[in-house]
Amino acid sequence: MKMVMGYVAGLLFGLGLAISGMTDPARVLGFLDIAGAWDPTLMFVLGGAVVTSFVGYRLVFKQNAPLFGERFQLPTKQDLDSKLLGGAALFGIGWGLSGYCPGPAIASIGGISLPLAAMLVTMVIGWFAAQRLSR
Known part of the structure; x- marks a missing residue:
């Protein structure tokens, strides 16, 4: 049942991304283009996520x-360190350059393009690099 609920949660997340248009990197890049043709759509999607998370928690x-588990799995680490800040910076740079973050990138695999493929390859390289650096 835990696996089914994980699938349902992922499906809802992917549908939310698709319905909100967040699988389109032009929307994300439009949000980051404050001096040009600014698109506030992402702000409303993020605001909805914050409100939903606040109420849900x-x-x-x-x-x-939990309904389908023995215990809640919450992070125990609460301090800011160079790994967290560096990872957040790399995430932001990659998101700003490609217009994709991991969720929308994976949801967009059906319409694979060269920029999306490049982002996915560098994301996988980043995972391996992170594993090596954390040893």
Whole structure:
């Protein structure tokens, strides 16, 4: 059941990205183009995600345990370090250059293009680099 719920959550996430237009890198790049043809769509999508998460966490934490698991899996590390800041910077640079972040990139695989393929390849290289650096 846990795997089914993971699939349902991923499907809902992918559908949300597609319906909101966030699988189109031009929308993301339009949001980052403040001095040009600025597109505020991403701000509303992110705002909706923040509100949903805020309400969802309040409801979930009233429960003793998750519905389909033994315990809640929450991050324990709360300090900022160079790995976190460096990773966030690389993520932002990659997102700004390509217009894709990992979720929309994977949701867009059906319409693969050269920029998308380049982003996916560099993302995989980044995963391997992160594993090596964390040892």
